[in-house]
Amino acid sequence: MFRGSLLKNAKLSVPVYFILIILLAVTSVFSPTFRSTDNFVNIIAQVAPLALASIGQTVVLLLGGIDLSIGSVISLSTIIVASVSASSGMGLPEGILLSVAAGAAVGAVNGFGIAKLNIPPLIMTLSTMAFVKGLSLYIMPSPGGMVSDNFVMAMGNNWGIVSLSGILIIVFYAVSFFLLGGTKFGRYIYATGADEIAADKAGLPGAKVKISGYILAGIFAALAGVILAAKMASGDPVVGDTYSMDSVAASVVGGTSLMGGIGGVLGTLAGSFLISIINNILNMLNIFAYYQYIIKGLILVFALFIFQLRRRRR
Amino acid sequence: MGVQKDAQIILAARNIKKSFYGNTVLEGVSITCKKGVALALVGENGAGKSTLMNIISGGLRPDAGSLEFENQEITLSSSKQAKNLGISFVHQELSLFPYLSVGENILLGIEDTYGFGILKQRNIHVKAAEILKELQCDIDVNILVQDLSPAQRQMVEIAKAWAMKPKVLILDEPTSSLSKSETDNLFCRVNDLKKLGVSIILITHRMDEIFQICDEAMVLKDGRLVATVETKSVTKDDLIRLMVGREITRTFPQRECPGEIPPAMLELSNVQLGNRLKNIHLQIPRGRVIGIGGLEGQGQRELARALFGITPFTSGDVILGGKKVHINSPHAAMKHKIGFISDDRKLEGLVLPLSIEKNIEMLVLDKISAFGFINRKKERNESEEGVRQLAIKTPSTDLLVRHLSGGNQQKVIFAKWLKMNPHLLILHEPTRGVDVQSKIEIYHLIRDLTARGMSIILFTSDMIELIGMSDWIHIMYEGSLVGCLSGSDATEEKIMALSSGQSVENK
Numbered sequence: 120m121f122r123g124s125l126l127k128n129a130k131l132s133v134p135v136y137f138i139l140i141i142l143l144a145v146t147s148v149f150s151p152t153f154r155s156t157d158n159f160v161n162i163i164a165q166v167a168p169l170a171l172a173s174i175g176q177t178v179v180l181l182l183g184g185i186d187l188s189i190g191s192v193i194s195l196s197t198i199i200v201a202s203v204s205a206s207s208g209m210g211l212p213e214g215i216l217l218s219v220a221a222g223a224a225v226g227a228v229n230g231f232g233i234a235k236l237n238i239p240p241l242i243m244t245l246s247t248m249a250f251v252k253g254l255s256l257y258i259m260p261s262p263g264g265m266v267s268d269n270f271v272m273a274m275g276n277n278w279g280i281v282s283l284s285g286i287l288i289i290v291f292y293a294v295s296f297f298l299l300g301g302t303k304f305g306r307y308i309y310a311t312g313a314d315e316i317a318a319d320k321a322g323l324p325g326a327k328v329k330i331s332g333y334i335l336a337g338i339f340a341a342l343a344g345v346i347l348a349a350k351m352a353s354g355d356p357v358v359g360d361t362y363s364m365d366s367v368a369a370s371v372v373g374g375t376s377l378m379g380g381i382g383g384v385l386g387t388l389a390g391s392f393l394i395s396i397i398n399n400i401l402n403m404l405n406i407f408a409y410y411q412y413i414i415k416g417l418i419l420v421f422a423l424f425i426f427q428l429r430r431r432r433r
Numbered sequence: 434m435g436v437q438k439d440a441q442i443i444l445a446a447r448n449i450k451k452s453f454y455g456n457t458v459l460e461g462v463s464i465t466c467k468k469g470v471a472l473a474l475v476g477e478n479g480a481g482k483s484t485l486m487n488i489i490s491g492g493l494r495p496d497a498g499s500l501e502f503e504n505q506e507i508t509l510s511s512s513k514q515a516k517n518l519g520i521s522f523v524h525q526e527l528s529l530f531p532y533l534s535v536g537e538n539i540l541l542g543i544e545d546t547y548g549f550g551i552l553k554q555r556n557i558h559v560k561a562a563e564i565l566k567e568l569q570c571d572i573d574v575n576i577l578v579q580d581l582s583p584a585q586r587q588m589v590e591i592a593k594a595w596a597m598k599p600k601v602l603i604l605d606e607p608t609s610s611l612s613k614s615e616t617d618n619l620f621c622r623v624n625d626l627k628k629l630g631v632s633i634i635l636i637t638h639r640m641d642e643i644f645q646i647c648d649e650a651m652v653l654k655d656g657r658l659v660a661t662v663e664t665k666s667v668t669k670d671d672l673i674r675l676m677v678g679r680e681i682t683r684t685f686p687q688r689e690c691p692g693e694i695p696p697a698m699l700e701l702s703n704v705q706l707g708n709r710l711k712n713i714h715l716q717i718p719r720g721r722v723i724g725i726g727g728l729e730g731q732g733q734r735e736l737a738r739a740l741f742g743i744t745p746f747t748s749g750d751v752i753l754g755g756k757k758v759h760i761n762s763p764h765a766a767m768k769h770k771i772g773f774i775s776d777d778r779k780l781e782g783l784v785l786p787l788s789i790e791k792n793i794e795m796l797v798l799d800k801i802s803a804f805g806f807i808n809r810k811k812e813r814n815e816s817e818e819g820v821r822q823l824a825i826k827t828p829s830t831d832l833l834v835r836h837l838s839g840g841n842q843q844k845v846i847f848a849k850w851l852k853m854n855p856h857l858l859i860l861h862e863p864t865r866g867v868d869v870q871s872k873i874e875i876y877h878l879i880r881d882l883t884a885r886g887m888s889i890i891l892f893t894s895d896m897i898e899l900i901g902m903s904d905w906i907h908i909m910y911e912g913s914l915v916g917c918l919s920g921s922d923a924t925e926e927k928i929m930a931l932s933s934g935q936s937v938e939n940k
Binding site for chain 2: 122123124125127128301302303304306309310313314316317318320321322323380381
């Protein structure tokens with residue numbers, strides 16, 4: 120079924136699925152609460168925003184970049200959805216469109232600065248992160264607003280283990296998997312990320328590909344924000360903060376290289392689940408938020424070490 | 434095979450001029466590519482061959498001159514545009530993507546789609562397989578390029594160019610990583626392409642290749658066109674004379690009388706580096722120049738860098754001044770008074786955005802500072818001394834190194850290393866991209882240094898330089914030293930013979 124580079128990138132995601140399955144099995148054995156359908160649905164609802172945001176992060180990492188503004192865009196998106204809904208009552212579609220447009224705009228600025236002005240991705244997206252965060256705090260200094268009840272209900276509902284969150288995850292991952300593996304655009308993302316100079320020699324539209332990649336990251340962050348707003352039934356100017364790092368962790372744990380050019384969303388899907396389940400377990404064990412940061416930090420450092428080692432052995 | 438005098442001209446470049454940062458690389462060079470004709474482009478390193486090829490393939494823009502393609506004046510703004518016209522350049526440093534498959538690489542940028550950018554995955558590999566078949570090359574299109582041998586990568590690179598159905602195909606030293614049979618195979622394909630009416634330009638250093646498949650040879654020297662000749666009407670020696678064009682003795686300072694061999698400064702005993710360097714034994718005497726030659730990519734780079742500890746030897750002994758030492762980092766090498774001048778001046782030799790004085794004093798900051806504070810006056814004086822000694826042409830030591838010409842930049846690097854008084858200096862392509870005047874000055878400098886007892890190990894692909902400068906010449910072939918010649922009786926023929934793996938009786 121898979122050939123060429125698709126096969127290689129699919130192989131990269133094997134370890135994370137292996138770890139995920141072991142983690143699920145072990146936790147299910149020890150905790151009856153964990154293995155309940157309710158908790159399973161809960162995990163899927165919890166993972167959905169991270170899973171969507173991580174698609175965008177993976178695209179950007181494949182390009183050899185990084186997007187730290189994802190967290191701020193998520194917060195802004197929750198605020199836009201909550202404010203627009205609150206002011207008109209009927210404005211959910213407008214709210215979603217507006218937040219996606221805002222995400223795309225931030226992505227376009229990131230992409231322009233990085234591809235056209237040669238600003239290092241880390242610095243560029245760190246700056247937009249600060250700007251967007253400031254903007255969110257200006258619009259809505261503390262959590263508030265409201266989200267259309269129907270939407271909140273729809274996102275909260277489930278039919279057995281089937282839920283809207285789960286469907287959204289499957290649809291967006293299927294689309295992005297096809298986008299990266301089955302289109303010219305996807306192929307050029309891998310090529311540009313692996314070797315920009317060679318891509319230029321091959322006549323690929325490097326700058327266009329990069330800008331499009333960052334716009335995609337902005338859009339996926341905005342969608343993650345929309346889902347998050349429905350989950351909280353309100354907007355929050357800082358709720359997205361942890362997502363920038365978590366999405367990098369989900370991608371890297373899933374086998375995507377920080378150097379660009381290798382990896383893919385297949386691994387990121389499992390990576391997102393892994394990160395969310397670890398969060399879930401830490402919450403169930405009543406571990407303090409500070410320790411949660413430390414543990415997640417350790418996991419990320421560990422994943423990066425493993426990855427670096429694997430590269431060096433080559 | 435004769436040249437049809439009236440063969441149709443596909444591509445012509447006239448009076449091309451190009452300079453980089455005030456360094457003239459091409460001075461009014463013209464070239465014509467004819468249908469079904471193979472043209473050899475020869476000349477020493479730094480003669481301007483690659484620059485000229487980059488200009489006619491859209492990679493660089495000329496400062497002056499005109500380009501004509503199929504009788505129409507054109508300006509090329511990108512290599513993509515040139516490729517679409519039918520001018521393909523197979524670069525020497527390959528530009529394949531290791532994580533993409535062979536097929537994906539060959540058709541990168543020209544994939545068939547169902548529309549909306551959706552790839553015909555299967556089609557890509559089928560089509561790539563057809564292209565490889567046309568070139569009679571059996572490489573599995575599904576495997577990743579990272580799993581290919583260098584020779585296979587070269588063929589994939591050619592297939593990539595061939596996928597564009599080029600009318601002009603430029604090959605930059607395509608055989609440097611190929612074995613004899615692979616080379617023959619490649620040339621068979623090139624002959625086929627000629628019959629199809631493709632105009633070939635072959636950049637090469639190997640004389641045999643020129644006479645084997647080329648109809649014409651164009652000789653460049655120091656950015657000027659020396660001559661364009663028909664290969665059937667000249668001999669190898671004629672061509673070499675045109676390339677060199679000056680007496681060796683005139684440019685190279687007299688070497689020390691070799692006489693008795695001084696004691697060894699450094700000795701390599703059976704060193705290895707994975708499978709890239711095999712069982713190397715080498716003695717580097719005090720105050721002598723040991724030259725290391727051979728075709729490109731036979732392990733010279735690995736040896737140079739292993740000596741300086743960048744990628745250390747994996748086994749064997751390094752004996753320095755009679756004692757066994759472990760050099761596993763550049764830092765360790767410098768502690769043992771070993772200096773290294775890299776072949777990549779801009780990346781590894783200099784910090785381009787810093788001034789001349791900061792570059793020169795880079796390695797000896799301890800000497801010019803107290804309690805971590807740099808004594809600016811000392812820095813200035815010390816660096817001015819270096820500038821004087823090496824006759825670096827600059828209005829001031831404050832000037833950023835970036836603004837200097839290639840030759841002067843190289844002199845700054847020499848000045849930097851001389852500050853630390855090395856006992857052994859490893860030179861890797863020390864005169865690449867350096868103007869003739871500076872070259873001669875560097876040659877004299879090397880002689881001065883050896884006269885003062887410094888040992889030099891010189892890695893160069895410039896054969897004239899190798900012969901002119903070395904007291905002894907070792908030739909590398911596939912990771913081993915395959916022969917040693919005394920500098921005074923080395924000839925290009927003997928070196929070429931050793932370089933291609935044939936043994937020479939009279940050592």
